[in-house]
Each structure stands twice: as C-alpha cells, then as structure tokens.
Amino acid sequence: MSRRTPLAWKNLIGNPARLCIAAAGVGFAAVLMFTQNGFRNALLDSPVQLIEVIDCELVAISPARYMLPVDERFPRSLLRRVKADDAVADVQALLVERTMARVRVAGSPARPIRVISVPDETLPAASERAAEDSSTKTKRTWLNIPGLDENRVQLRRPGTALVDRKTRSEYGFDFESFGLGPSGAPAEQRIELSQQSIELVGAFTLGTDFANEGSLLIAESSFPTYFPRRGMGKPLQVVDLGLIRLHEGHSPEEVAKRLTQMAEGQWQVMTREQIRDREQTFWSEQTPVGMIFLIGTLMGFAVGIIICYQILFTNLQDAMSEYATLKAMGYPNRYFVGLVIRQSVYLSVLGFIPAVLIVLGLFRVLESLTGLPMALTLPRAASVLALTTLMCLISGLLALRKLVRADPASLF
Known part of the structure; x- marks a missing residue:
C-alpha cells in the first residue's frame, strides 16, 4: 500500500529560509497576544492575591467596599457576635491601611503603601516558637504568605515590619539579591512609616497590583501606633476583612447568607470563591483597563492574520503551476482546502513553540520589574495556541x- 505524500509539510520545509521567516512572523504575533493576555490576566490575578493567601471559608467586608482597595470598614463587634453561630468555628480580623500609610526610605521620597495586619495571637514568643518547632503537628494559620512564618518571632517586637520583596523599586528598599530580582532579606536602612521610625526585620512575597505598588506586614497591635486616626480614633475597632472559619459539615454558601442577614446593611459575608469572582469581574468589566488589554489581544490577532496571509499567499503563488496541474488532473477544491488547512496548522505550531519559550523569559522579567503575577498556565497557553491556529486558518483560507x-487552464 503506497503512502500518501505529505504535500503540505513538504511545501513548508522545501525552503528552510522561508520557513524560518514564516515561523518568526507567526511567533511574533503569538508573542503579542501572549503579552496582552499576560497583562490582562495579571489585572485579574493581582487584586485577589490577598484573598488567595488567607485560610478560611468565609470573608466579611463592608457592603460599600465595591472593590478590595476601597477603604470601607465594618465594626469589629460583628465578628464577636457571629461566634455564637453553631456553624462558626473561629473568626479573625484583618486590618488593611492604605490612605494613611506613607513610607519613606532614607534617600527616597515618601510614597503611599499598603499595610496589612498580622493577628497578634499568631505571633509566638521565642520560647513558644521553640516549642512549636519541636512539635510535628502542623498548625493552621490565618495567613499563608511565603516568608511570614520564619519571621513571626521578630514581628512580635514593637516597631517592626516585614516588607514585600515585590514592592516597586521606586520606594528605595534594598534587598540582598540572588539572581533575577530581590530574593534575600532587606538591607539595614532608616525607614519611616507615617512619620514614625520602623525597623524592617524580614521580607515576604505577595505581589503588587494596579492599586498597590508595595506592601508591609506589621503586628495588629502596632496599628494604633502608626494610624491613631484610623476608625475615628479607634484603630482596632474597625475591620477591613473579617475571616471566618466553619465547622465541617456546614455549607459555606448557606452560612454566608445567614450571617449577612444577621447584620444586613452593615456587612456582607461571602465565600472566598465569591469574593474572588466579584473582584475579577469588577476589574474585567467595570474598568477600562480590561477592555484595553482585550483590544490589544485583538490587534495582535489582526496583525498575525496579515503576516500569515502574506506568507501563505506567497507560498501558494510560487507553487501555482503545480496546483494547476493537480486541479487539471481532477483533484477537487476540498483537497486544496484540506492542504492549506494542514499547512496552516503546521505553521501555527512551528511559530507557537518558540513564542512560548520567549514569553516564559519575558514574563519572568516583567514580573521582576512590576511585581505583577505574570503566570503562564496551561489553559492560558492553550487559549493563545487556539487563537494562533485560528489566525493561520483564516489567513490560509483567504489566500x-x-x-x-x-480555471485550471488560466493558471498555467
């Protein structure tokens, strides 16, 4: 049985120089789409980084807090009230200050920064930490932030803070560096938070977003020291995020609805998934930034169609007499459609593979420079591959x- 000649593949590899140029053109369009998609995904991933690191089933916020960076709070007394609910296992307050928080590093101007509280009861003394380290039992914490656990003892001392390694370089923080970007402990520097001295005793990794360019972690008990005017002079009596854990066997959705009705109008209780989806929907649909990056992706798609059309049209034009011979021999149009479709798919894959390698390096550099989470997941790569393949198919069918x-005779 004779094997069918892979004409589409032969046409592509017949001229290696042209193939490299064609793959580069497709790869360029794919990199454009990857980059625009990457920034759009960073827009959606970055605002919920804090939600991703908290360990609880429900999150309570003020109903006026239409997005997480807004400084709207609810009374701490509401968290104490929900402890009476049979479904509630434990509650914790999380304080976040943005409006009053300004940090100044010696030699740099003061800049606004996000300050996040660490619950005092999760900060062990040195003797407690030694006992904890000797135990094999894993203790559940409220904040699973990389770098926090190893610095909890130091953070117990008044006037201390941890700084996010991904804080923008404009702040002037110095870090020990290993490879690309800061990865070590902060260097000794003179730091002021809200015009008061503060000591950096370690670093953690969280990330920036489009509203926050940097973050500090301080003990909850330090909030009155640095933000005495917060909450109308009662800094610890207002809460930004209420963290609620449930006993096993209770539906988070049902409990969230019941707790919201307990103090309707004063707070809103949601599951972590609900608040994450709400935040991402807001940034995607109610801000122009999401639409800008979507348009950028479509522009990359359009540029790719133009590039691929020129490549495939030239390829078809150069082999037109051969195609005319096949057509005169009786090959139907569907044969040529299938031929171009296969050729388009081959070209999309050949251009996509180097594009992925380039984008992996590009995303790493962008994440180091901006602090934004430029993650390339398998589903996101698959979506760009689908767009690249569709781009090549449209171009091939147009060509x-x-x-x-x-008419075959007119092609000779």
Whole structure:
C-alpha cells in the first residue's frame, strides 16, 4: 500500500529560509497576544492575591467596599457576635491601611503603601516558637504568605515590619539579591512609616497590583501606633476583612447568607470563591483597563492574520503551476482546502513553540520589574495556541480564494 505524500509539510520545509521567516512572523504575533493576555490576566490575578493567601471559608467586608482597595470598614463587634453561630468555628480580623500609610526610605521620597495586619495571637514568643518547632503537628494559620512564618518571632517586637520583596523599586528598599530580582532579606536602612521610625526585620512575597505598588506586614497591635486616626480614633475597632472559619459539615454558601442577614446593611459575608469572582469581574468589566488589554489581544490577532496571509499567499503563488496541474488532473477544491488547512496548522505550531519559550523569559522579567503575577498556565497557553491556529486558518483560507475560483487552464 503506497503512502500518501505529505504535500503540505513538504511545501513548508522545501525552503528552510522561508520557513524560518514564516515561523518568526507567526511567533511574533503569538508573542503579542501572549503579552496582552499576560497583562490582562495579571489585572485579574493581582487584586485577589490577598484573598488567595488567607485560610478560611468565609470573608466579611463592608457592603460599600465595591472593590478590595476601597477603604470601607465594618465594626469589629460583628465578628464577636457571629461566634455564637453553631456553624462558626473561629473568626479573625484583618486590618488593611492604605490612605494613611506613607513610607519613606532614607534617600527616597515618601510614597503611599499598603499595610496589612498580622493577628497578634499568631505571633509566638521565642520560647513558644521553640516549642512549636519541636512539635510535628502542623498548625493552621490565618495567613499563608511565603516568608511570614520564619519571621513571626521578630514581628512580635514593637516597631517592626516585614516588607514585600515585590514592592516597586521606586520606594528605595534594598534587598540582598540572588539572581533575577530581590530574593534575600532587606538591607539595614532608616525607614519611616507615617512619620514614625520602623525597623524592617524580614521580607515576604505577595505581589503588587494596579492599586498597590508595595506592601508591609506589621503586628495588629502596632496599628494604633502608626494610624491613631484610623476608625475615628479607634484603630482596632474597625475591620477591613473579617475571616471566618466553619465547622465541617456546614455549607459555606448557606452560612454566608445567614450571617449577612444577621447584620444586613452593615456587612456582607461571602465565600472566598465569591469574593474572588466579584473582584475579577469588577476589574474585567467595570474598568477600562480590561477592555484595553482585550483590544490589544485583538490587534495582535489582526496583525498575525496579515503576516500569515502574506506568507501563505506567497507560498501558494510560487507553487501555482503545480496546483494547476493537480486541479487539471481532477483533484477537487476540498483537497486544496484540506492542504492549506494542514499547512496552516503546521505553521501555527512551528511559530507557537518558540513564542512560548520567549514569553516564559519575558514574563519572568516583567514580573521582576512590576511585581505583577505574570503566570503562564496551561489553559492560558492553550487559549493563545487556539487563537494562533485560528489566525493561520483564516489567513490560509483567504489566500486560497484565487486557486479555488480559477480555471485550471488560466493558471498555467
């Protein structure tokens, strides 16, 4: 049995120089789409980084807090009230200050920064930490932030803080560096938070977003020291995020609805998934930034169609006499459509593979420079591959029109 000649593949590899140029053109368009998609995904991932690191089933916020960076709070007394609910296992307050928080590093101007509280009861003394380290039992914490656990003892001392390694370089923080970007402990520097001295005793890794360019972690008990005017002079009596854990066997959705009704109008209780989806929907649909990056992706798609059309049209034009011979021999139009489709798919894959390698390095550099989470997941890569393949298919079918419509005799 004779094997069918892979004509589409032969046409592509027949001229290696042209193939490299064609793959580069497709790869360029794929990198454009990857980059725009990457920034759009960073827009959606970055605002919920704090939600991703908290360990609880429900989150309570003020109903006026239409997005997480807004400084709207609810009374701490509400968290104490919900402890009476049979479904509630434990509660914790999380304080976040943005409006009053300004940090100044010696030699740099003061800049606004996000300050996040660490519950005092999760900060062990040195003797407690030694006993904890000797135990094999894993203790559940409220904040699973990389770098926090090893610095909890130091953070117990008044006037101390941890700084996010991904804080923008404009703040002036110095870190020990290993490889690309800061990865070690902060260097000794003179730091002021809200015009008061503060000591950096370690670093953690969380990330920036489009509203916050840097973050500090301080003990909850330090909030009155640095933000005495918070909450109308009662800094610890207002809460930004209420963290609620449930006993096993209770539906988070049902408990969230019941707790919201307990103090309707004063707070809103949601599951972590609900608040994450709400935040991402807001940034995607109610801000122009999401639409800008979507348009950028479509522009990359359009540029790719133009590039691929020129490549495939030239390829078809150069082999037009050969195609005319096949058409005169009785090959139907669907044969040529299938030929161009296969050629388009081959070209999309050949351009996509180097594009992925380039983007992996590019995303790492961008994440180091901006602090934004430039993550390339398998589903996101698959979506760009689908767009790249569709781009090549559209270009190939457009380039094929002349061959399909022409009379074989006119092609010689």
